[in-house]
Amino acid sequence: MEELGREISSDYAGADPVLVSVLRGAFVFVADLVRVITIPHAIEFVALAGYGGALGGRSSIRLMKDLDIPIGGRDVLIAEDVVDTGLTLNYLIKTLQLRSPRDIAVCTLLDRPYRRLVDDLPIRYVGFTVPDEFFVGYGFDLDQRYRGLPDLRIVHFPDEAA
Amino acid sequence: MLETPVFQAFCGADAPQFANHAELECAKILDYYGIPWEYEPRTFVLETDEEGRVLEAITPDFYLPEQDLYVELTVMKQSLVTRKHRKLRKLRERYPDVKVKLFNRRDFERLAQKYDLNHRTS
Secondary structure (H helix, E strand, C coil): CHHHHHHHHHHCCCCCCEEEEEECCCHHHHHHHHCCCCCCCEEEEEEECCCCHHHCCCCCCCEEECCCCCCCCCEEEEEEEEECCCHHHHHHHHHHHCCCCCEEEEEEEEECHHHCCCCCCCEEEEEEECCCCEEEECCECECCECCCCCCCEEECCCCCCC | CCCCCCCCCECCCCCCCCCCHHHHHHHHHHHHCCCCEEECCCCEEEEECCCCCEEEEECCCEEECCCCEEEEECCCCHHHCHHHHHHHHHHHHHCCCCEEEEECHHHHHHHHHHHCCCCCCC
């Protein structure tokens, strides 16, 4: 975490970036990240509508909670809990790009590049590239539970033995 | 018979006829995120006999034109996907410029967990 903070603080020195956190999975990560970034920065939160899938839902993704400040001409750093397919992140970046920021980059705690469907994403900072495991804790949930566990734990599902 | 919703991001010519529920759900996810996609737009010949007759071919399930990426989806058990892996390896050898990715049962179940899909499809 300190390493990420040092790197971001150095790269954005004098830039006063806007750190955009994607709710809800990234909230613990961001809480720690902002405390190791030593330069002035704003913090904003966005929430995206979940897909819903078999439970029913909307036909296309949308912002449930938007930014509260304009980002035109500013450096934006999106903080994600994990990037795998890149579908959500791709939507968010395209949406924010319409507001003419100076630059958009991504900082993710976990990365699963082998599962990427959209691969031209500006992922500049990666905490850990992780194997194909399911994590809970440190903000990560399983059916909205276990987010409060103090660290990341791997979940083993009973039918995944093969 | 699988449902055939009206897709927003589908950019193929003919209406897709999905082979299974996993393909349908995958199409819905791509659509939801506004990723342009086509369904089985191209068949790649992998092997022919001396007279040029096709002995082996593969038709990846999805093509994402913005990513120039083919996606093959399989929900077979891991132990049964060896043949599929072999075909994809052959495809990469014969067509080195073609980007293709295999989404297996486990990948799809991860997606299902993430997107609340009904993923017990096999």
